[in-house]
Amino acid sequence: MKKIAFIILALVWVSSLIILIIALTDIYPNTIFSEYRSSVGIAFITLTGLLKLMYNAVNKKSNTRISSHQN
Numbered sequence: 001m002k003k004i005a006f007i008i009l010a011l012v013w014v015s016s017l018i019i020l021i022i023a024l025t026d027i028y029p030n031t032i033f034s035e036y037r038s039s040v041g042i043a044f045i046t047l048t049g050l051l052k053l054m055y056n057a058v059n060k061k062s063n064t065r066i067s068s069h070q071n
Helices: 002-024 033-070
Strands: none
Touching: 002 033
């Protein structure tokens, strides 16, 4: 379960990073994201913060289970 959660978090983050790169560069000049560059940047920062909180919660929960099983 932990590995699946981390893989999903990584895929979400990588996809948002790709959207950010497309929005901030002119690789594809006529995209939806190019008009909303600042919104995409703010959304990326917000999503990164939320994913970090989720990662820490999943990691802490799994570490708590491991330490309780060792006792």
